[in-house]
Amino acid sequence: MELTKGLLSRRTIHIFKKEPVERSIIEKAIHCAIHAPNHKMTEPWHFYAITGKTKEKLAKRRSELKIEKFMDKDSERAIKAKEQAYTFMAELPWVIAVTTHRYSVDPVREKEDFAATACAIQNFMLAAWNEGVGAKWATGQLVKDKKAREIINPGEEEEIIGFLFLGYPKDIPKIKTRKEQDSISWLD
């Protein structure tokens, strides 16, 4: 896929097919991800490619977090939402947790590293998209959750900055138009 065509057609995918995604596609996407720009070659990112039993554990935790939001946890609505939260993740071919290295003694470097990891995530999503694989970059409760962190077990200085839900898209949302005029000032 031509580069600009790929990046303009990429969409955040919310509904995925159950169809498996080959590990080689994940490897290729990570290879592209780690070629993102990063100041002083700190390579601050780490990708946890999650499938199988670990994904199941994470899906279970996701469903527990979902039900915590309900006042009446025994209501039909709450139970259904809990089940859906589990099933959605359990049926995904892959979940990728992305961490960035925290370097809190130097706030400038910490910001730069965060920016570099965000670039790496975009590279990852575009490389996957090139293979027809869609992704959703999700933040939310799971990112900060202690129990989810225990399941993934990243290093002490790693911060989880997102989960990428991954699979072949069942539906590709329409483009959300951007405010082009407001995004640029030409200085001559």
Ligand SMILES: Cc1cc2nc3c(=O)[nH]c(=O)nc-3n(C[C@H](O)[C@H](O)[C@H](O)COP(=O)(O)O)c2cc1C
């Ligand atoms: C840092 C970051 C966090 C995001 N978190 C979520 C999320 O938790 N849930 C979600 O549905 N989308 C999330 N998104 C995706 C955005 O909602 C999406 O990129 C935006 O609506 C534009 O749509 P597009 O990606 O299809 O162009 C996130 C995107 C970024 C960059």
